[in-house]
Amino acid sequence: MNYQQPRQLQAAILDWAGTVVDFGSFAPTQIFVEAFAEFGVEVSLAEARGPMGMGKWDHIRTLCNVVEIAERYRAAFGRLPTDDDVTAIYERFMPLQIAKIAEHSALIPGALDTITSLRNQGLKIGSCSGYPAVVMEKVVQLAERNGYVADHVVATDEVPNGRPYPAQALANVIALGISDVAACVKVDDTTPGILEGRSAGMWTVALTCSGNALGLTYAQFKALPAEQLAKERVRIAQLFEGSRPHYLIDTINELPAVIDDINARLKRGETPQGV
Structure with missing residues (x-):
């Protein structure tokens, strides 16, 4: 053969x-902005777009590794974001995403x-x-x-x-x-x-x-x-x-x-x- x-x-x-x-x-980018905001951390739409295409947990982890975003997180919580923090943001992101997906369908x-x-x-x-x-x-x-x-x-x-x-x-x-x-x-x-x-x-x-x-x-x-x-x-x-x-x-x-x-x-x- x-x-x-x-x-x-x-x-x-x-x-x-x-x-x-x-x-x-x-649909995905705006929800990242909103999810981080609920933790008192500002993320711009441009920043949220940076890792687009990755899985959403990995996307959030990548955003948290950005020096400027990590420092904003430190200012809010007194420490850099851990994987547990990433999971907490992800768990808030998911219901927001599901609720609003129809707006951009x-x-x-x-x-x-x-x-x-x-x-x-x-x-x-x-x-x-x-x-x-x-x-x-x-x-x-x-x-x-x-x-x-x-x-x-x-x-x-x-x-x-x-x-x-x-x-x-x-x-x-x-x-x-x-x-x-x-x-x-x-x-x-x-x-x-x-x-x-x-x-x-x-x-x-x-x-x-x-x-x-x-x-x-x-x-x-x-x-x-x-x-x-x-x-x-x-x-x-x-x-x-x-x-x-x-x-x-x-x-x-x-x-x-x-x-x-x-x-x-x-x-x-x-x-x-x-x-």
């Missing part, structure tokens, strides 16, 4: 907030038509998120009401290690019956999500404008002057540079053209690991 390199993509593994739903990725404009187009090309639709399962259950329900149902969903606490580890992406490969990781494309708006796809041996597509990096509503994005938007694309591309995405696009709606290009590259014998 000889190895047969895939000749076309079989699956797209999509992130959720900032990729398919919640333009600007506001709208599908990204055009996403449903784009995903239908991918299915028409024969692609299966996997998905994963930095949300834990209890939050994902509600996210999935809200998305279904709006017409979006992924073929498989993997929450961050359903695998041994969340992003940037490859476990969630690979769990999709197994569940969807994909023959080769090189036949998958991982689409995400965060660096940990791109690293997840890279580590899983997949093609990767970073979204520059619909998610965490730009951090604007759809209306604000559409209202940006062309010159300013061009500068933002350059800035965001630099943020993603270290994670080495294969492609950078504004939103998921540009994905079908990328799929065509990847299929052409696969037919030429190219692999995601070789780029």
